[in-house]
Amino acid sequence: MAEALTHAASHSAADHGSDHGPAAGHVTLQYHPGLPIPNGKLIVWLFLSTEIMFFAGLIGTYIVLRFGAPTWPLPHEVHLSEPIGAFNTFVLICSSVTIVLGLEAARANKSVAAKGWLLATFALGSVFLGVKMYEYNAKFSHGIYPMKPHSLIYEKENKAETKAAQDQDNVARHAALEDLADRIMPLNSRRAQAEEPLNEEYPWLRLPIRIPGGNMWASTYFLLTGFHALHVAIGLIVFLVMVPMTLNAARAGLVENIGLYWHFVDLVWIFLFPLLYLF
């Protein structure tokens, strides 16, 4: 205990006294770092451990919601394209490699090479975001939004089609509504070959579409990919800030820190891709 107090005292002495390190004053201070890593790296790791909980919470909630749901949309019903998702996974893996090569270059004091790798990472991250925007647009253009009023998703035909056909006869109502729901957007592929869905043929109609489980799907999909895309965007901004810097060995710690963050973003996508596209 006494030892700890001495340490605390010497800490504050170091803070208020000289900023020139332990040997500068007439008292030689013994400074024990809590962890054998630089402060910046420690901050990044503390931040990442909160990020682990943040994304584990989101992904875990998604899993619990998804497997507790009575049904879940098939990928093609919500216009998800698995090959595009796999491509984006590949892009992020490549960007992880480029940033780690940038770190190696910076450690070897090759600042030009380090900057090249940094720019390559920025380009790959931009490709990821571009593909993500294209994917979002594919959903929005089909009336798939996380919430009303833009969203056209209904869970069942009785809710969905009363909007489209309110004067239906009560007796034949259910069968007719089901048929109408299938004409607007077929649930299964049985009608898909026979005729084009109404919403595809006349996009301006924007009729309510029946996607069982679609609302929960849209909420979780846009929340998960949205937060992930936000992290990618923040990473890109940091890369942009770093572009004018000389990324030599003195800055290797900075490159390492942003690299740690970027790998974590890649890590999250490694789980999101199978969970959202292939499950």
Next chain:
Amino acid sequence: MSDHAHAHAAAAAHAHDDHGGIAKYIYVFIALCLLTSASFFTYSDYWPFHAQPQIGWAFMMAVSCTKAMLVILFFMHVKYEANWKYVLTIPAAFMSIFLILALVPDVGLRGHWVSEERQLYMAEPRPLGKQGAHHGNARQKEAAESRSSGAGHE
């Protein structure tokens, strides 16, 4: 020599000793690409377990955890860090697991006790398709077919 300087010298030595260089990153990259193709393979028609989605889920989670470990150990250099790495990662991992488990009774099992009024408006388990696949054997093949034929429909 103070402990501080010693720690720094050790860290510097670490940085030089333990990094196998570019080749190691290339190997990890190739492994990651192969593992991504492996989980993407479950989407193809050659994947034999479309009728039992649970097998695919377990397989993909195993692949994802392997990929995550590769990224954490090699790209984030955690393999070469001192024991502080456990302090920061293991409690966070446990917190995440407890958080998820805490959701199961109310959120995960919300479909088990449903009022009649709510049942009127909630989605029904689909008669055809992947979700209904494990409810009956006769449907399984049909489900796999509708899935593969519908997959190309953007």
